[in-house]
Amino acid sequence: MTTATLSEFRANQSDYIAAAQKAPVELTSRGAKRRAVVVSPEFFDRAIQALEDQADIADAAKARSENERISHR
Missing domain, CATH: 1.20.5 (Single alpha-helices involved in coiled-coils or other helix-helix interfaces)
Structure with missing residues (x-):
């Protein structure tokens, strides 16, 4: 599973959305706290x-x- 911070996701949304077509992308905040999963x-x-x-x-x-x-x- 790909993991990205919320800041990384905001900066590269299209890349992470494309990655989510193949496997879930976990979004984290403040270190390791999981905030969301994009599928x-x-x-x-x-x-x-x-x-x-x-x-x-x-x-x-x-x-x-x-x-x-x-x-x-």
Whole structure:
């Protein structure tokens, strides 16, 4: 993972955004304090989908444990 300070990011935004298309870019402030991570839109979309899938799996497991009917709509 590429790491840059916020100052470096401001000075070279296009370079870091291009790098984020291949791998996340961690932005730090005041030394090692992580402030943000820049990722590609595709990475973001996959991450959100994975979180939603995990929530659906957890909801289904809870419904099964409560002997509720599971809708597959």
